[in-house]
Every structure is written in C-alpha cells, then in structure tokens.
Amino acid sequence: MKEPHTIIIARGDTIRHFTLKPWMGIAAGTFVIGLATCYLLATSYLVFRDDLLHGSVARQARLQQAYEDRIASLRTQLDRVTSRQMLDQKLMEGKISELVERQKTLSDQSNRLAPVLERAGKNLPGELRVDNNLPSLADSEESEGFYGIDPIITGPTTSSRKIVPTPSKPAKLGIDKAELLFDRVDRSLGMLETDQVKQVQALSNKAYESADRINGALANAGVKSPISQEQTGTGGPLILASATPTTDFDTSIADLDAALLQLEQAKTLANSVPIANPAPGMPVSSPFGTRRDPLLGLLAFHSGMDFRAMSGSSVLATAKGTVTAADYNGGYGNMVDIDHGNGLSTRYGHMSQILVAVGQQVNIGDVIGKAGSTGRSTGPHLHYEVRKGGSAVNPASYLSIGRQIAAEL
Incomplete structure (x- = not known):
C-alpha cells in the first residue's frame, strides 16, 4: 500500500506539512475540470450569443410572417364570401321585388x-x-x-308537410x-x-x-x-x-x-224581335197562308197561325215592346197589338181576357192575356200574327229563329 503524499512548507523557523489523501486529489481535479468547463461555456456563450439571438429573432419573425400571411389569406377568403353573400342577397332581393310586382300585377x-x-x-x-x-x-x-x-x-299552399x-x-x-x-x-x-x-x-x-x-x-x-245598317263593312282583330x-x-x-x-x-x-212562342207547348192547328175558311169553307188567306190552346191558358208576349191596342176588335175578338220597333209588331186574337193596357211596356215572356174563343172563332185557340211594316208575314220563320238561337239567349 502506497503511502500518502506529504507536502512540507518551511518558512523561517516555521515548518508545516500536509498530507494529500486520494479523495482530496479527486476533489481538486473535479473542481479544476468544472472550472474549466464553466470557462469554456461562458466563452462559447459570449462568442455565439449574437448568432443565437439573431437566429431566435429570425425564427420569431418567420412565425409572425406566417401567421400574418395566414390571417391575410383568411381575411381575403372572408371578404370574398361576404361579397358573394351580399351579391346573392341583392340578387335574391331583386328577384323577390320582381315577383312581388308581378304578383301585384296579377x-x-x-x-x-x-x-x-x-x-x-x-x-x-x-x-x-x-x-x-x-x-x-x-x-x-x-x-x-x-x-x-x-x-x-x-x-x-294546401300542403301539410312542414319544410x-x-x-x-x-x-x-x-x-x-x-x-x-x-x-x-x-x-x-x-x-x-x-x-x-x-x-x-x-x-x-x-x-x-x-x-x-x-x-x-x-x-x-x-x-x-241598326249599327250594321249605319256603318260600312269594316273590322279586324283589336x-x-x-x-x-x-x-x-x-x-x-x-x-x-x-x-x-x-x-x-x-x-x-x-x-225586340218576336222569336218566342206565344203559347209554349201548344200545337199549331192552322198555319199561315191560304186555307179553307173554317166557317164558310171557301179559300181564304190566313194572316197568322193558330195555336190549339185551352181556354184560360196564358198568352205570352213574344218580344219586348209597347202595347198599342188592347180591346175587342171585330173578328179578332179580344185582341192585343204590341209594337216592337224596327217596323215589327205582333197581334194576339180571340183571347178570353186581356191583362195589359195601351201604352204598357212588356218584356219577352210577360203574360198579356188568357186564351179563349172570342170573335170569329170555332173554339178555344190563340190567333197569332207577326207584322212587318204593317203587312202580315209568316210567324213560323221567326219561331224557327227563336229555336235556333234559344241557347244563345
């Protein structure tokens, strides 16, 4: 076993000595190495400090720039979306206004x-x-x-589905x-x-x-x-x-x-034209024109047409007009004349009762009297005449017109 080293220090009459133990050597070496390491680290920090600071600042600047670029990109996208939404909103508002106006028009x-x-x-x-x-x-x-x-x-809407x-x-x-x-x-x-x-x-x-x-x-x-008589032939679509x-x-x-x-x-x-039937549902017993007289049996002109009507049945005005005669008139018996204008008039004879007066306005279908057999007559019937310009014409042509255009009236 080695003896520990001894250090002797002499100063004048004074002599001192120290014994160096192993652990003291280890501690001294460790201290020296630690001191050297600290020195090297401090020196390195002082040497590379500026570079480290510049690098850190550069990294922070890059990060900040990246965030700013991202924010700018997001802001641009937001502006684009907002502009699109505003444009769509204006477009929708315009369409709604147009539809509302069209709805108002309708x-x-x-x-x-x-x-x-x-x-x-x-x-x-x-x-x-x-x-x-x-x-x-x-x-x-x-x-x-x-x-x-x-x-x-x-x-x-009648829909029951909730949207x-x-x-x-x-x-x-x-x-x-x-x-x-x-x-x-x-x-x-x-x-x-x-x-x-x-x-x-x-x-x-x-x-x-x-x-x-x-x-x-x-x-x-x-x-x-009257309008067609006054005007010449003109026309066309409106x-x-x-x-x-x-x-x-x-x-x-x-x-x-x-x-x-x-x-x-x-x-x-x-x-105002006598186209209606004066005795609806009643058959014609004697037409207009030449016939054998029912009393004398001689050929004679029949100025109207006879309807086989039961006594007391209603006699109707065949058109709108004014009553010009309502009294007993010889062979006609109880007779009514109605003026319809345009040169047309109608006559109703042999009635048992007259229900209108001279000057009275009547409409088509109004009851003007009751059928009978007064005057020159062989039995209950209605004698009906249509006169144009004062002359008797065949009532059948007017009744035929009435049947043709009945649906139009």
Whole structure:
C-alpha cells in the first residue's frame, strides 16, 4: 500500500506539512475540470450569443410572417364570401321585388277581370273559369331545405308537410335551391298570365261567335242591327294603339269588353224581335197562308197561325215592346197589338181576357192575356200574327229563329 503524499512548507523557523489523501486529489481535479468547463461555456456563450439571438429573432419573425400571411389569406377568403353573400342577397332581393310586382300585377288583373267575368256570365251560357291559382310549391323537391318564400309571392299552399332547413348542407346549395324556387315561381307566374290571356281570348271568341249566330239568324229573317245598317263593312282583330306599352292582357280585356258589347246589342235586338212562342207547348192547328175558311169553307188567306190552346191558358208576349191596342176588335175578338220597333209588331186574337193596357211596356215572356174563343172563332185557340211594316208575314220563320238561337239567349 502506497503511502500518502506529504507536502512540507518551511518558512523561517516555521515548518508545516500536509498530507494529500486520494479523495482530496479527486476533489481538486473535479473542481479544476468544472472550472474549466464553466470557462469554456461562458466563452462559447459570449462568442455565439449574437448568432443565437439573431437566429431566435429570425425564427420569431418567420412565425409572425406566417401567421400574418395566414390571417391575410383568411381575411381575403372572408371578404370574398361576404361579397358573394351580399351579391346573392341583392340578387335574391331583386328577384323577390320582381315577383312581388308581378304578383301585384296579377292581383290587379284579377280585380279588373272580376266584373268582366260577371258580365260575361250573364251573357254567355255554360261555366266560365279563369284560373288565378298558382301550383303549390311546398310539395316540390326543389323546396327541400328552403323555407324563405313568402306566401304573398307564391300564393297560399294546401300542403301539410312542414319544410325544415337542413344545416348540414352547404350554403351555396341552399342558394342554388332558392334560385331554382324563384325560377319556378317566375315560370308559374308567366304561365298564369299566359293562361289568363288565353282564357279571356276564348271568352271573347265565344261572345263573338254567339253574337254572330244571333245576328245571322236575325238577318235571315230580314232584321239587321241598326249599327250594321249605319256603318260600312269594316273590322279586324283589336290591337290597342297607345303612347304607353300595352300588355296582351290589356288587349284581351278590351277585346272581351267589345265582344260582350256586341253580344249584348245582339241580344237586345233579338229580344225586340218576336222569336218566342206565344203559347209554349201548344200545337199549331192552322198555319199561315191560304186555307179553307173554317166557317164558310171557301179559300181564304190566313194572316197568322193558330195555336190549339185551352181556354184560360196564358198568352205570352213574344218580344219586348209597347202595347198599342188592347180591346175587342171585330173578328179578332179580344185582341192585343204590341209594337216592337224596327217596323215589327205582333197581334194576339180571340183571347178570353186581356191583362195589359195601351201604352204598357212588356218584356219577352210577360203574360198579356188568357186564351179563349172570342170573335170569329170555332173554339178555344190563340190567333197569332207577326207584322212587318204593317203587312202580315209568316210567324213560323221567326219561331224557327227563336229555336235556333234559344241557347244563345
């Protein structure tokens, strides 16, 4: 075993010595190495500190720039989305405004159409219908996921299905569906306007055709409208001339109004022509023209036609007019004369009772007396005459006209 090292220090008379043990050597070496290491680290820090600081600052700057670039990108995307949404919103608002205006126009047209249809219903036979209803949009596939259409625009719906939004779908898809709905509503309004015009035109055609049939039948009997007698032959389809643009609906309404006016004039004229039957359901016992006299048996001219009517049955006015005679008149017995204008008059004879007075206004179908056998008569019947310009004409031609145009009146 080695002896520990001894260190002797002599100073004058004083002598000192130290014994170096192994652990003391190890501790001293460790201290020296630690000190050297600290020195090297401090030196390295002082040497590389600026580089480290610059590197850290550079990294922070790069991170900050990356965040700023990301924020700028997100802001750009947000601005783009916001601009798109604003554009879509303006587009939707524009479409809604357009649809509301079209709906108001249709409502105004319906209000204008109502009195004309009421007038047409009084003059045209059969059921009249002009469709003002939009098809229901709530049951369509396009309506799924969109629930912002106002009933004022689309009209009421009878659907019981409740439409709910689907938040899982992209907003763009919702906008596309909204545009599809708007387009469908727009097409529906357009079809409704077109159908209205077509149906009004159909009513105009029906009114013109009815007026033509009435006027044609009356013309065959030699009765013409005072308007047609005063005017030369002109005509053509109605196309309005105006400083402001006119719609097809305006033209069709004006045309229907003109057609109804023509039909009303034709009916007024027909009601003043003796085309009705004075004894409905009663057979003719003696026609107009030459026959053997029922009392003398000689050939004689019969100025009217006889209806085999039971005594006391009603005698009806065959057209609108004014009573010009209502008294007993020789062979006619109890007689009534009615002036219908346009040179036409009717005479009713052999009545048992007169129920009108001279100067009284009567309408077609009014009861003017009761059938009987007064005057030169062999039994209860009604003697009926039609006179044109004071001369007797065959009543059968007028009764035939009445049967032809009965449905029109």
